[in-house]
Amino acid sequence: MAQLTISAAARAVGKDRSTLKRYISAGRLSVSQNAVGQPQVDVAELMRVFGELKSDGGLKIPETNSPEQPLRGVLEVLNRELQSAQERESWLKSQLEAALERIRALEGLLLPLDKIQETRKNGKHKGSLLLTFFWILFFASAAVAAVGLGVSAWAWFFNRPTPL
Secondary structure, eight states, rough: OOOOOOOHHHHHHOOOHHHHHHHHHHHHOOOOEEETEEEEEHHHHHHHHHHHSOOOOOOOOOOOOSSTTHHHHHHHHHHHHHHHHHHHHHHHHHHHHHHHHHHHHHHHHHHHHHHHHHHHHHHTTTTTHHHHHHHHHHHHHHHHHHHHHHHHHHHHTOOOOOOO
């Protein structure tokens, strides 16, 4: 429902700010706080305590003398609040879909890890880690030996001492 500041609420009911503050401190009028901590009074609460509003207090409530006038004003405010809630819901749904897509992508990255762990549990590739380490070590040492052989050949060919 729409929220009004204390000043706007006082204008809406045709009372002084101090009167509203007395109602609040006596517990006859409830208030909430907005995001920055300022007190806010709900329009429905004002209508419950004071009846029909004298002015709009910053709201667009049509002024007619029909008995449905307060209801039409409340209905208009409720429709605006509903539209706002639907927009928030739509935005939250889009955020949820984006988060689910990121989760699915991360699951896709984890799937190969799950398969590796499953094959290890089944014992199909037992020792494959040791074999992989052996081949890496073999090729690394072969590369070092080839570099050393190349340096020695260079030194022998140019008849110079080895730079290493």
